Amino acid sequence: MKQAIWMFTLMAAFLAPSTVQAQKVVAKIKGSDTCLPLSQKFAEVYSQKNKGSGISVLGGGSGVGIEALLSSTTDIAQSSRKMKLDEKMKLQKAGKKVKEVIIAYDALAVVVHPANPVSKLTREQLEGIFTGKITNWKQVGGPDMKIIVYSRETSSGTYEFFKEHVLNKKNFAPSALLLAATGAVVQSVSQTKGAIGYIGVAYIDKQVKAIDVSYDQGKTFVKPTIANAKSKKYPVTRPLYYYHVTTTERNIKPFMDFILSKEGQHIVQAEGYVPTF
Incomplete structure (x- = not known):
């Protein structure tokens, strides 16, 4: 089945003069199909708000995203499961220190x-x-x-x-x-x-x-x-993760901050997922 690449590069409002850190983010996200609609919406809304941003989102499965992180073909691996020990070891062997962030629950x-x-x-x-x-x-x-x-x-x-x-x-x-x-x-x-x-x-x-x-x-x-x-009444519930290499953290931090903000978590709920708070 063909994988659809979603690219959002949209015009946004100018940042206030007092803003020190630029909000422009150019990044690739790849992995879990469960996360796909949510990541697409994050990318769309963020790019509308931040001039010059370009965030591409690709599915394929959690394992595919983590492999892409290892091969440096993605900035963020989206995953519907926790990273396995052998995957962590491969990344460590390649000199990549990885950060795990829970973006929502499903x-x-x-x-x-x-x-x-x-x-x-x-x-x-x-x-x-x-x-x-x-x-x-x-x-x-x-x-x-x-x-x-x-x-x-x-x-x-x-x-x-x-x-x-x-x-x-x-x-x-x-x-x-x-x-x-x-x-x-x-x-x-x-x-x-x-x-x-x-x-x-x-x-x-x-x-x-x-x-x-x-x-x-x-x-x-x-x-x-x-x-x-x-409410935790339904038992088959799990966290959804973003993984990224720590050396790229500075580049994607504005986007990650947006996802974990009140506005970002409102998107989580609106898209049919469970917010982190």
């Missing part, structure tokens, strides 16, 4: 085709479905219909988070169809009546139906909403 939603009558599942049932032990919807109270599992590919931080926190580190079913982008999961589930997949809540739309999830063996089911994620 909730993972399990989605099915809108025509599927199943509306809630336990974590144990989800584990059974995604590992291939449960193969028909009638096994979980649905119609006699084969379950088609869609997943992100292995380089995705979303894939790794789902495997660890929902599947209890068990492997996905060999029959699971791995897709390169979250948008592809939404499209595939929307076009397949027996399908199931998982996406960030910011990607939920009318094309798919989000499933209520229980982490207490069916006693309580919780909807995957921003409000429930913010």
